[in-house]
Amino acid sequence: MSQTVEIRDLGSHVGTEITILGWVESTRAHGKVAFVDVRDGTGSVQGVVVKKEVAPEVWDRHAALTQETAIALTGAVRAEPRAPSGYELGVTGLEIVGASVDYPIQPKEHGVDFLLDHRHLWLRSKMQWAGLRVRAEVEQAIHDFFYQRGFVRIDSPILTGAIGEHAGSLFETDYFGEKAYLAQTGQLYGEAAAAAFRKIYTFGPTFRAEKSKTRRHLTEFWMVEPEVAFMDSAGNMRLQEEFISYLVERALERCKEELKVLERDTSKLANVRPPFHRLDYTDAVAQLKAKGTDIEWGSDLGAPDETALTEGLDKPLFVFNYPKIVKAFYMKENPADPRTVLCDDCLAPEGYGEIIGGSQREDDLEKLLAGIRAQKLPEEAYGWYLDLRRYGTFPHAGFGLGVERTVAWITGRPHIRELIPFPRMMTRLRP
Numbered sequence: 001m002s003q004t005v006e007i008r009d010l011g012s013h014v015g016t017e018i019t020i021l022g023w024v025e026s027t028r029a030h031g032k033v034a035f036v037d038v039r040d041g042t043g044s045v046q047g048v049v050v051k052k053e054v055a056p057e058v059w060d061r062h063a064a065l066t067q068e069t070a071i072a073l074t075g076a077v078r079a080e081p082r083a084p085s086g087y088e089l090g091v092t093g094l095e096i097v098g099a100s101v102d103y104p105i106q107p108k109e110h111g112v113d114f115l116l117d118h119r120h121l122w123l124r125s126k127m128q129w130a131g132l133r134v135r136a137e138v139e140q141a142i143h144d145f146f147y148q149r150g151f152v153r154i155d156s157p158i159l160t161g162a163i164g165e166h167a168g169s170l171f172e173t174d175y176f177g178e179k180a181y182l183a184q185t186g187q188l189y190g191e192a193a194a195a196a197f198r199k200i201y202t203f204g205p206t207f208r209a210e211k212s213k214t215r216r217h218l219t220e221f222w223m224v225e226p227e228v229a230f231m232d233s234a235g236n237m238r239l240q241e242e243f244i245s246y247l248v249e250r251a252l253e254r255c256k257e258e259l260k261v262l263e264r265d266t267s268k269l270a271n272v273r274p275p276f277h278r279l280d281y282t283d284a285v286a287q288l289k290a291k292g293t294d295i296e297w298g299s300d301l302g303a304p305d306e307t308a309l310t311e312g313l314d315k316p317l318f319v320f321n322y323p324k325i326v327k328a329f330y331m332k333e334n335p336a337d338p339r340t341v342l343c344d345d346c347l348a349p350e351g352y353g354e355i356i357g358g359s360q361r362e363d364d365l366e367k368l369l370a371g372i373r374a375q376k377l378p379e380e381a382y383g384w385y386l387d388l389r390r391y392g393t394f395p396h397a398g399f400g401l402g403v404e405r406t407v408a409w410i411t412g413r414p415h416i417r418e419l420i421p422f423p424r425m426m427t428r429l430r431p
């Protein structure tokens with residue numbers, strides 16, 4: 001066996017004999033010339049087997065290959081402009097590493113339930129490979145963005161004793177005789193850390209017992225949540241538009257091949273840069289009414305409302321200052337209109353809807369307490385959080401961006417379940 005090379009590096013081995021370790025995607029034979037497409041996780045390449053140029057056992061082994069057999073394929077690398085990878089392999093050797101019999105996913109249409117049941121195998125498919133590689137790039141870009149700006153990454157707990165967001169969607173577990181909840185958000189801990197490090201972000205899985213089966217709800221999703229001391233709501237929106245623009249730019253720059261596989265029309269992302277569109281909630285309701293919906297001031301915006309508001313937009317839209325009654329207890333009351341809070345939802349175009357929820361936080365102890373009581377949250381669980389308003393309270397703001405929704409929008413995939421390796425939904429805990 002010659003030197004093992006990853007398919008993405010074939011370009012620097014033209015004219016030499018190398019070995020690829022990977023899995024069989026497909027095979028074809030035309031008389032005395034046969035082909036094998038092999039995938040190694042970094043890319044795919046076609047091997048060409050010429051009967052009179054290889055040992056008889058190599059020809060026979062090729063003829064018996066089945067989909068997803070693990071193989072070691074040896075051959076000379078040739079430039080081949082017609083091949084998608086730009087190269088092909090003139091096969092000289094073929095060894096079987098691991099057999100594969102009756103691979104369940106065939107090159108034909110399968111129902112989505114079947115594919116989700118076989119998610120552990122479905123991951124190997126080209127579209128899934130491409131989508132999850134974009135996710136990995138976006139996650140790296142998230143860390144780079146905040147690192148470059150001097151934010152400190154803070155790991156917030158997953159097991160928590162207080163309700164982070166709202167009481168409706170909690171996963172509860174027994175914690176040595178006490179009730180614990182899986183974190184809905186890292187935010188409250190992020191606020192504590194902002195007073196210690198000024199600019200922080202948390203990044204991790206968050207959990208919500210969502211009973212809705214929509215294309216944009218998971219029960220376990222990943223969220224990045226920056227929190228900044230002495231930043232107000234307007235500064236928060238500026239940080240969000242810079243952040244999202246950076247993520248989109250990174251994906252466009254570094255995931256060209258993946259976005260091509262996904263058939264993403266990238267022209268739809270070309271104008272995603274600051275400033276984003278901005279619309280006061282009250283104006284949003286007026287706009288929706290003008291479009292003929294029956295929404296009333298005081299109700300939350302649903303997915304169809306978000307789609308209507310972003311119709312035809314070339315970049316995301318901030319809807320800001322929602323009514324207090326539809327938002328979480330920790331948001332700062334708007335001094336100009338106390339029926340509302342200083343918050344924003346960032347809505348992605350093309351029907352993707354809310355990808356960020358953010359706000360300035362209530363820094364007044366009495367108002368925060370009133371909010372906790374109004375939402376009938378257990379006051380005693382928030383003692384430590386209220387301390388932040390007792391000892392040097394300070395204006396601060398932050399937001400949470402959902403990774404799966406953001407990557408679904410960037411990749412143009414219709415359902416966010418494809419943008420997480422092993423999705424958790426109301427009706428799915430396996431694989």
Ligand code: 4AD
Nearest residue numbers: 185187217218221225355356357358398399400402
């Ligand atoms: O708007 P949310 O609930 O905000 C918070 O959790 C705040 N604590 C964030 C903060 O200010 N630090 O959630 C934030 C984002 C949403 O905009 C959405 O992108 C995503 O998290 N999200 C979900 N993604 C997938 N499945 C779900 N069930 C989601 N719920 C929220």
Ligand code: MG
Nearest residue numbers: 345354356357
């Ligand atoms: Mg929200």
